[in-house]
Amino acid sequence: MYTADPTARVFDDKLYIYPSHDIVPVSEENAPKFCMPDYHIFSLENGATWKDHGKILDQNEVPWGKKNSLGMWAPDCIKKGDTYYYYYPAQPEDGSFFRRIGVGTSKNPAGPFKWEKNYIAGVKGIDPGLLLDDDGKAYLYYGGGDDIYVAKLKDNMKEIEGEPIKVEGLPSSYKEGSFPFKYNGTYYYTFAHVFPEEGYTIGYATSKNPLGPFTYRGKIMDNIGNGTNHHSIVQYKGKWILFYHWWEISGYSRLRSMRADYMEFKKDGTIKKVKPTLRGITKPTIGDTIQIDRYNEIKGAKTAFVDGNEPKGWMVCDTKMMGQVKFNDVDFGNGQAKTIAARFACGQRKGSFEVRLDNPKGKLIAEFPVHFTGGWNTWETMEVDVKEKVTGMQNIVVVFKSMWGADKIANLNWLILKD
Incomplete structure (x- = not known):
């Protein structure tokens, strides 16, 4: 599933993502356009396991929307009191504007939602971004173009109070993707901004x-x-995270995938620029898939798209003698991990890879003897014992071994700790 425009929210200490959904263009006519038919909700259920709560709204279920529009763009969700309010843009059947913004309510952050029969009167535009202030007042930011607007919401969260106003002080050129938040008494308005020379x-x-x-x-x-x-910013378990999207899996800018990296504030309240990585934010634990190819450090090995009949993603490959890949922040819990499973492929007949703690000469906790699987694209899962009890958060290093001069020992897709 291809997802974009991720809005991240933390409700009751649980991380939820409210993205849009890209699909392969349904016809030649649609091919140059984004095709976005519905919305799903995701939550982080474990250290690295994301749960899809299924389709919560289809384009043809929008009470006021144009049918088969393929235009369900970036949404947002916010909680006030004991109710969750989900805001979304869609093309209106009445043709009154390019996009109008609707809202639904639920007692659960993953729905189901009850959708309002009409869009929010007085609001014309895309990309709703919501701010609930300390005094309980809520604000809706929206729009795309040279101008962005903000409107104060009434207490019912379904109507605006007064007229929308233009957000002043922003740089010129195209803007969209509003995401506001408050930090240390200061209001931060973050947005997608197109520089003519950069994009x-x-x-x-x-x-x-x-x-x-x-x-x-x-x-x-x-x-x-x-x-x-298109992005969002959230504080989760004491750290700030920037969610955004890219399309390196599909290789096509109309089929995007959510990404996330940690973000930091400087002492003066300014934000350090975030460099996009594949490592992401997950802290895998027992039962989670450890995507070892999304490394923190790598030496004597490379990564590439996985081949064969594996799901789309990356693998560690071109592994040389003493090649190594480091993956930080694996949660071993209370030491209940008894085995480690590995998904690997091998086109030769001699070698192994080890799992060690912290560094290539650190404590050896598992060893996988490599054997010929039928080729570099023929995958097997092997499970071996954890050699001794390991507890808490650890950095792991996978070390590849064979004869000196070997430069293709094994391809490695993932690891899983098992109890």
Whole structure:
């Protein structure tokens, strides 16, 4: 499944993602366009396991929407009191504007939602971004183009109070992807910003008032691959995370995938620029898939797209004698891991790979003897014992061994700790 425009929210200490959904263009006519038919919700169920809660709204279920529009763009969800409010843009059947914004309510962050029969009156645009202030007042930011707007919501969260106002103080050129939040008493307005010479970036501005005016502070992330980017920012388990999207899995900018990296504030409240990585934010634990190819460090090995009949993703490959790949922050819990499973392929008949703690000469906790699997694209799963009890958060290093001069010992897709 291809997902984009990820809005991350933490509800009751659990991380949820509310993205849009890209599909392969359904016809030649649709081929140059984004095709986005519905919405799904995801939650982080373990250290690295994401649960799909299924389709929560189809394009043809929008009470006021145009049928088969393939235009279900970036949504948001926010909690006020004991109710979750899900905001989304769609093409209206009445043709009153390019996009209108609707809302649904639920008592559960994953739905089901009850959808309002009409869009929010007075709001015309895309990319709803919500801010619930400390005083219980809520604000809806939206729009795409040179101008972005903000409207105060009534207490029912389904109507605006007064007229929308233009967000002042932002740089010129195209903007979209509003995501506001508050940090240390300052309002941060973050947005996708298109520089004519660079393309989509993620920028931010600050203010002492949720309605602005704002002061532009710079970029959070540079352009990636000359395509769209749309983001959100959330604090989870004491760390700030930037969610965004890219399309390296599909190789096509209309089929995007969610990504995330940690983000830091400087002492003066400005944001350090985030460099996109494949490592991401997960901290796998017992039963989670450890995507070892999304490494922290690598030496004497490479990564590439996985071949054969494996699901789309990456693998560690071209592994030389004493090649190594390091993967930080694996949660061994209370030491209940008894075995480690590995998914690997091998086109030769002599070698092994070890799992060690912290460094290539660290404590040996598992050893996998390599054998011929039928070829470099023929995959097997092997399970071996954990040699001794390991507890808590650990960095692991996989070390590949064979004869000196070997430069293809094994291809490795993933590891899993098992109890």
